[in-house]
Amino acid sequence: MTAIVRILRRRPAAPLGAAAVVFLLAGSLLSGQFAQQTVSGLASGGIYASLAVAIVLIYRATQVINFAQGGMAMFTTYVAWELMQQGYGRWSAYLLAIVIAFAGGVLLERTVLRPVENAPAVTTVIVTIGLLVTFNGLAGWIWSAQIRPFRGPFPTRPIHVGGVAFSLQDIGTIAVALGAVTVLWALFRFTRIGLSLRAAASQPAAARLVGIRVGWMLALGWGLAAALGAVSGILVAPVVFLQPNMMDAILIYAFAAAVLGGIDSPLGAVVGGLTLGVVLNLVGTYIHAATAELRLPIALALLLVVLLVKPSGLLGRTAVRKV
Amino acid sequence: MRGVFNYVAAAGVAVGLAVLPLLTSGYHQLEWAYVGVYACAILGLNVLTGYTGQISLGHGAFMAVGGYTAALFTENRLFNTSLTLGLPHLNPLLTLPLAGAIAGVIGLALGVPALRLSGLYLALATFAVAVSVPSIAKRFPGQTGGTTGIVLDVHTGRWLYEVTWSSAAVLFVLVWALLRGRTGRAFRAVRDSETAAVSCGVDLAVYKTLAFGVSAACAGVAGALLALIAGYANPDTFPLLLSLTILIGAVVAGLGSLWGVLVGAAFVEFLPVYAQQVSKQAPSVVYGVALVAIMIVLPTGFAGLVRRVLRAGS
Numbered sequence: 001m002t003a004i005v006r007i008l009r010r011r012p013a014a015p016l017g018a019a020a021v022v023f024l025l026a027g028s029l030l031s032g033q034f035a036q037q038t039v040s041g042l043a044s045g046g047i048y049a050s051l052a053v054a055i056v057l058i059y060r061a062t063q064v065i066n067f068a069q070g071g072m073a074m075f076t077t078y079v080a081w082e083l084m085q086q087g088y089g090r091w092s093a094y095l096l097a098i099v100i101a102f103a104g105g106v107l108l109e110r111t112v113l114r115p116v117e118n119a120p121a122v123t124t125v126i127v128t129i130g131l132l133v134t135f136n137g138l139a140g141w142i143w144s145a146q147i148r149p150f151r152g153p154f155p156t157r158p159i160h161v162g163g164v165a166f167s168l169q170d171i172g173t174i175a176v177a178l179g180a181v182t183v184l185w186a187l188f189r190f191t192r193i194g195l196s197l198r199a200a201a202s203q204p205a206a207a208r209l210v211g212i213r214v215g216w217m218l219a220l221g222w223g224l225a226a227a228l229g230a231v232s233g234i235l236v237a238p239v240v241f242l243q244p245n246m247m248d249a250i251l252i253y254a255f256a257a258a259v260l261g262g263i264d265s266p267l268g269a270v271v272g273g274l275t276l277g278v279v280l281n282l283v284g285t286y287i288h289a290a291t292a293e294l295r296l297p298i299a300l301a302l303l304l305v306v307l308l309v310k311p312s313g314l315l316g317r318t319a320v321r322k323v
Numbered sequence: 324m325r326g327v328f329n330y331v332a333a334a335g336v337a338v339g340l341a342v343l344p345l346l347t348s349g350y351h352q353l354e355w356a357y358v359g360v361y362a363c364a365i366l367g368l369n370v371l372t373g374y375t376g377q378i379s380l381g382h383g384a385f386m387a388v389g390g391y392t393a394a395l396f397t398e399n400r401l402f403n404t405s406l407t408l409g410l411p412h413l414n415p416l417l418t419l420p421l422a423g424a425i426a427g428v429i430g431l432a433l434g435v436p437a438l439r440l441s442g443l444y445l446a447l448a449t450f451a452v453a454v455s456v457p458s459i460a461k462r463f464p465g466q467t468g469g470t471t472g473i474v475l476d477v478h479t480g481r482w483l484y485e486v487t488w489s490s491a492a493v494l495f496v497l498v499w500a501l502l503r504g505r506t507g508r509a510f511r512a513v514r515d516s517e518t519a520a521v522s523c524g525v526d527l528a529v530y531k532t533l534a535f536g537v538s539a540a541c542a543g544v545a546g547a548l549l550a551l552i553a554g555y556a557n558p559d560t561f562p563l564l565l566s567l568t569i570l571i572g573a574v575v576a577g578l579g580s581l582w583g584v585l586v587g588a589a590f591v592e593f594l595p596v597y598a599q600q601v602s603k604q605a606p607s608v609v610y611g612v613a614l615v616a617i618m619i620v621l622p623t624g625f626a627g628l629v630r631r632v633l634r635a636g637s
Binding site: 065112116120121122123124125129130132133137138141252256259263293294295297300303304307308 | 440442443444446447450451452454570574604605606608609610611612613614619
């Protein structure tokens with residue numbers, strides 16, 4: 001008994017996660033509806049997760065909470081759409097849009113964020129809010145606010161397996177989210193550039209002394225996050241349709257996912273996103289007082305409860321505080 | 324010398340604001356009444372963020388509490404119905420302190436759990452509260468009128484202007500009195516270094532919670548004023564954007580400066596208007612770019628600029 005308590009206290013996330021997986025599996029075997037809700041919850045969770053990982057990346061690189069993440073993702077999805085209109089193939093349009101997003105992210109960091117690097121945190125928050133407003137306005141101006149269909153990378157035709165309906169789109173979204181975080185983890189863990197990225201983020205002065213170009217590392221972090229944002233935009237657009245405010249609600253869920261998992265942990269962002277997606281669906285199905293209006297408040301109440309128990313999220317690193 | 328200058332400047336602003344409605348039309352009086360609302364809210368946020376160092380992205384939620392309080396106690400008539408809730412009918416002026424008190428108590432209550440969070444976690448947690456409020460209001464249509472909300476009496480621009488700015492003046496004096504003494508020193512100590520503050524005997528929990536309460540009370544009064552001006556209280560009166568607007572105003576004003584609040588309030592009211600004039604097609608692009616540019620040029624807001632100029636002069 002004491003051993004269990006000790007494990008829970010030291011690493012509460014692992015046994016809790018295992019318990020959650022067992023619960024979901026058991027529920028899915030017992031009830032088709034439960035399984036259905038779990039699967040579609042995981043699919044929307046994958047979308048929240050991909051944007052949440054982008055938020056975490058920027059936070060880790062530059063300690064900035066990027067409100068423009070959704071706006072950037074939306075804008076680059078429009079770029080992909082425009083490329084398809086210009087006659088590019090589907091996949092080359094996606095790829096080109098992701099490359100453009102990467103370049104745009106680097107450019108934004110160099111031109112807009114660089115000057116406020118040493119300003120108070122709240123100033124950079126306002127800068128990113130300004131960017132969000134700008135991107136929304138630009139998209140509405142260039143492409144009009146009209147809702148447009150967007151052809152996604154995966155077919156949305158439902159497949160039935162044992163009474164549970166899902167689409168390749170759902171599976172693809174989860175796979176892309178997990179794939180992205182694996183690639184990032186490998187990048188940070190095994191490559192020289194990943195090591196430089198981590199060094200620049202945690203010890204900028206020391207990193208500069210050993211010859212790392214800290215400014216460019218921060219810009220690279222923004223570029224990676226923007227590229228990942230483009231991926232999540234391309235995954236979302238077939239579901240919510242292409243429109244200038246398509247990412248607004250998803251950004252809020254992605255924030256919640258990032259904070260839930262711990263704002264400095266990419267794996268936490270994925271866990272947070274999937275948890276949020278599943279919990280929202282199950283709560284909406286089984287708790288009747290929770291009508292559609294209360295979906296968001298319940299998600300956020302869950303977030304607040306987790307934060308009060310673990311103030312730095314499920315997998316976040318706890319900062320040591322003196323007082 | 325500085326002290327005398329401050330008093331003269333404050334008196335000048337007060338006289339200017341008192342004379343303004345005599346020179347302008349009803350529409351502009353209404354615009355300036357909105358500036359007054361923003362001033363109250365930004366003042367509140369400044370106590371919390373500027374003086375105590377706690378970022379809140381959720382002050383729109385406290386404004387909603389104040390706005391619904393004012394609506395329920397003056398009118399308590401839901402849109403398109405004669406349904407009443409059995410609450411006493413109060414003079415709209417009496418609802419203002421009531422809205423401040425209720426929002427303040429809620430702020431104190433939220434301040435306690437907020438003690439566990441710091442920095443950006445606190446910011447995002449308060450953001451969560453602001454996101455939730457409109458949905459909660461929609462969920463309980465019997466009490467809040469749902470999406471359509473509660474309708475209030477219509478008042479003239481002149482009356483609204485006077486009520487708004489009188490309230491703002493009262494709040495400014497109260498906050499100024501609070502900040503200039505022992506409490507204000509404790510707030511600033513918490514902001515500058517929690518460790519140093521504790522070692523000087525400042526009780527962090529007490530002062531952080533107090534700052535939340537005071538801040539929320541100001542936002543509550545602002546929300547009540549907003550409901551009076553708009554003529555109704557519904558979820559769209561207090562959108563998520565309102566919380567962000569207040570934060571923008573506070574940062575543009577310069578955190579930790581009382582008079583800067585007026586600049587920030589005028590900024591958030593008039594920048595969208597000018598953006599509309601600059602470009603009819605894409606006003607929000609103008610707004611966004613202007614915001615980014617101002618933050619790059621003035622990272623510490625207008626008050627920071629003035630502080631730098633004064634320091635260079637002396």
